[in-house]
Amino acid sequence: MTQPTTDLREPYIAMNLTRLGSLHQTRLSFVRSILRKITDEQWQIKLSKFDLNADGYGTAVYQTTTKNGVYSCIIFAQELSDEKRSDRVIAEAWDITFALISGEADEAIIQQLSQSVPLQEAGRNNPRVLVLSRANRSVRNFSYITDCLTKGEQPDPKQIAKVGYLYRTTAVYGNGKFGIADYHLLLNNDDFSRPFAAQMFAVYLLRDFCVRQVEHIAKQRSENAIKLAPELNRYLGIGNSTGLGMAPFLINHPGLLSKWVLALETAIVRCSKQVVTTENQAQYIEILKKAAQYFKETSTVDEIQQNRYLQVSRDVEDLQEQLNQQQVGKTWGEVLASHSHDKQFESSELFYSILLELFPSLVDDLCDEMGDDEYYQLNAGITLSEMKAIIEARYAWTLSYDFNDPEQNYWFWYSSEEKEEPRLGVKGQEQGEDKQMPLGIAWRVQQFYQAINEFSEANPSAYLADFLLSNPHKRGIARRIQSMSQYVYPEIHANLFAKDLRPLDLLRAKLSFFGVSKFDPKSDKWVRVTMFQGAPTLSELSQNIDFADDWYFPLAPQLSTENTSEVSS
Amino acid sequence: MKISYNEIQVLCKKAFSGVGYSVGDYEDAAMMIAWAELHGLEGLAMVEKALPHLSKTVKKPFDICYQDEIFTIIDANNHSILTCGAVITDVIAAKSIRRGTAALRLLNVYNRKLLLGYLGKYALQGHHISATWQASGKVGYIANYQAGNILPVIRRYDTDEVHMNFPKARSMNILFSQQVSFQFSEQETHYATLALETPPNSLQLLEENAYRNGIEVSEKLWHELKALAANNLVPTSEQSRQGAG
Secondary structure (H helix, E strand, C coil): CCCCCCCCCCHHHHCEHHHHCCCCCCCCCHHHHHHHHHHHCCCEEEEEEEEECCCCCEEEEEEEECCCCEEEEEEEECCCCHHHCCCCCCCCCCCEEEEEEECCCCHHHHHHHHHHHHHHHHCCCCCCEEEEEEEEECHHHHHHHHHHHHCCCCCCHHHHHHHCEEEEEEEEECCCHHHCCCCHHHHCCCCCCCCCHHHHHHHHHHHHHHHHHHHHHHHHHCCCCECCCHHHHHHCEEEEEECHHHHHHHHHCHHHHHHHHHHHHHHHHHHHCCECCHHHHHHHHHHHHHHHHHHHHCCCCCHHHHHHHHHHHHHHHHHHHHHCCCCCCCEHHHHHHHHHCCCCHHHHHHHHHHHHHHCHHHHHHHHHHCCCCCCCCCCCCCEHHHHHHHHHHHCHHHHHCCCCCCCCCCEEEEEECCCCCEEEEECCCCCCHHHCCCCCHHHHHHHHHHHHHHHHHHCCCCEHHHHHHHCHHHHHHHHHHHHHCCCCCCCCECCCCCCCCCHHHHHHHHHHHHCCEEEEECCCCCEEEEECCCCCCHHHHHCCCCCCCCCCCCCCCCCCHHHHCCECC | CEECHHHHHHHHHHHHHHHCCCCCHHHHHHHHHHHHHHCCCCHHHHHHHHHHHHHHHCCCCCEEEEECCCEEEEEEEEEEHHHHHHHHHHHHHHHHHHHCEEEEEEEEEECHHHHHHHHHHHHHHCCEEEEEEEECCCEEEEEEECCCCCCCEEEEEEECCCCCCCCCCCCEEEEEECCCCCCCCCHHHHHEEEEEEECHHHHHHHHHHHHHHCEECCHHHHHHHHHHHHHHEECCCHHHHCCCC
């Protein structure tokens, strides 16, 4: 395992919530790493069943063979009325439901899954299921693209650019949920041992199905129907709609979060030490130009995010100007630090994410170090003085909040009766405060610190064990502090009770590690994003077309005329 | 119905939180139950029996009857070991680290077998551990852990009389050592008949089988745990839905 380098950014910098909420996809992101794995190891993926009616409803199966095993992705497409189509967690039916299972899919298992998978949370599933998910149509894009293909026309890229996908997932479940396989079963399976690898792979297969489905419907409607142009096919990703359900994950899996951020920060340190050459400077400028265009094409109705995008475009131009001057001989760290120090996080983190693209050999090995066994242990044999010293060294940031200030003690987090979805309530105003989730790490550490200080005054030489015998309910936070002090970046340095909290930052922090693009906030508590937009298509991979891992910052394609008349076969 | 290991853990965490266990305690209770079930030790069956009592007793503290640098005697006041086992084990392990050895006698406690998963965590850290208890009737158990191995060797004995090595009913003896590994003694067989020995590799096989095929749980218990978990949930309001996505 790679040892943390001493040049890493301090946790108070790297774990600042606004910064985390400004991260972009990188080479380390899970959608990027799974695609590299598929191509490097030449996974064989075939569509083994495609049984849809004229309206595109029915069943499809993708079978994948790797050096370690066989997997099947079973997709059920069903008719859904507009009234029932909802991205909300309370939805009970979806346009598409699908499952990735281990092994081949015979008719018996397909039949069995057809009874459970469409039910999603309400169903009980076979332990062979590795991933369970569902997706809803972008009605506008689906109808528009189907109509165009039926008429023998390619859709307008500008229209596609507005949404960027045919379907959006609203949850992608793994790790034992609703009877499916435990993550433990994947730990020793090299194919999916990296975090969320199986989930990302299933979503990638869904992306292929979506295009095949619209092409199939168009073909059923007209003999003159054409296939979607490859450039447009690539430009269609899979959407995702994410609400607060994602937020507690980062607080409840601090060891895992630390591994993710450590991998990113280690990559930044490694790349920052590299010297600027004429070649890599030119490469950086090329990527920067692409990024500038991408941000010009990306828009959102969220004012804060839209302003960030506009500022990114200006900051990118500034950096471009600087890079047009002689920088050769300096380190990349020097160049970017001098340009980033006064920039918004959205821009400075973009510059570092681009830097990682220049040095794949310094980055890609870190993908294998982003998992964590989450094995937390308490040592009650230390003195309370030692325990206090740990807090003062690693959790000093928690001690500065004044929880008597109503602005700092405004929100509480709770689970709603609606499918246990996490929600935020205002303390003293909304019901449920007595049932709040223990996500306020800063508050809990501060309470613990005060309690051990008081206990120490009466028992100066006390051990933690003595304290816990009198205060057994403090074990949880004591164990977290001790265990997390062994990690570099376990805690988000923010007060999750504060009135000015932007929950969206928590969602984006996680989604950036997934590798999504086009952040489109719909409120400060939920966001729509796109996955795999610009990525090589399955048919490109299966034709062994040389795959360059350069599909980030997807741009609206310019269609060549030859792609407008290919008749669907 | 079949459920996964993770589902047991997650649901038990929520259920024990719903009962009133604090953070840390409900995590460990869930871990102990799931671990026992994963290794064929009837974790869920024990929980099913214990549930009616848990909600009544969770707030009552245990009593320390005696303690010095090495020995500790604790009265669990007829609670399930889920209520107090983890914190007491933390304390005994701390003594063992300081003094090289520690001994605990735990009195008036139920569901003792559930502690085995938690003891395993300390064995993995480098403690040699031995746990001895007598189940209802004339059955005695010894579980010995070698330092570094999370799984113990478990022996079950049939006995006609209570041997001194098997503590009284509803009690449990636990020994921790930094230097000396605990071996099974022939002494037990003078008073009791070895009925079953379960080595670590058998426990490992049970674990793998449970991961692969899922774990059977009665719908009744499943719904009881869900009902307890629902104590954590807050009714929905239009205010809470605003902007929630």
